[in-house]
Amino acid sequence: MSPLATARDITTTPEGISWEPGARWVRGRKADVTVVDSRHPVLVWEPDRPVPLYAFPRAEVREDLLRPAKNPTLGKHTGSQIFYDLEVGGEIVENAAWVFPADDLADHIAFAWFRHGGTVLDHWYEEEEEIFIHPRDPHKRVDALPSSRHVSVEIDGTVVADTDRPVLLFETGLPVRYYIPREDVRLDLFTPTEHTSGCPYKGTATYWSWSGEGDVPPNVVWSYLAPLPAVAAVQGLIAFYNEAVDIVVDGERLDRPTTVFTQQLGR
Incomplete structure (x- = not known):
């Protein structure tokens, strides 16, 4: 051998x-x-x-x-x-x-x-x-776990999402991403874009941009319509860049993290 x-x-x-x-x-x-x-x-x-x-x-x-x-x-x-x-x-x-x-x-x-x-x-x-995109890292985990935490998302003081049934996605080296059922998201405040991105762990994502005023980067919201089997729990759910919005989990307002996405978001 x-x-x-x-x-x-x-x-x-x-x-x-x-x-x-x-x-x-x-x-x-x-x-x-x-x-x-x-x-x-x-x-x-x-x-x-x-x-x-x-x-x-x-x-x-x-x-x-x-x-x-x-x-x-x-x-x-x-x-x-x-x-x-x-x-x-x-x-x-x-x-x-x-x-x-x-x-x-x-x-x-x-x-x-x-x-x-x-x-x-x-x-x-x-x-x-x-x-797709790049080889998978054998030292990296991606876990999508259904949760009953209370999660709300705000943009410039406006609550754009509120749920007690998120799916939390834990990915090594990145902040927790909170995936929220569409019914619990004010998608009427966002506009679909033609932007897509690919991930070897999750699949291909589609995006929305904020339609309101304020300093909000484009393509701040995404969803995996047909995720890879390992993260099937996030299918059709909506996620926000923690780096650009305010997320409150069980009453605790999270700090906006600095990540590899911060620069591309213009933060």
């Missing part, structure tokens, strides 16, 4: 990169071409990035589809100086892959999944399940 199949030790390199071997079978496809087919992936965490990405042994990557990058995005990934463009079926994706500078990762190639500015590979799979 390969030691990578059972090892769980995390290694931190002098560059501040943390990595650990993974045991999942990971594949990445561009159109009908399999670019990555790996049974020995490595999960990599870069400094100041909240989610991991994968790097793969060179032997498990179609290196014949990679070209030295014409315009390498130096500085985008921790210390990386070697970038590759990907060419499949005449389509070229710039800076689709790179090599981390750490000696123990030098024989691995990493691929961009999100925040690339365009689609790199069209589909990623862990075993037979398609994974």
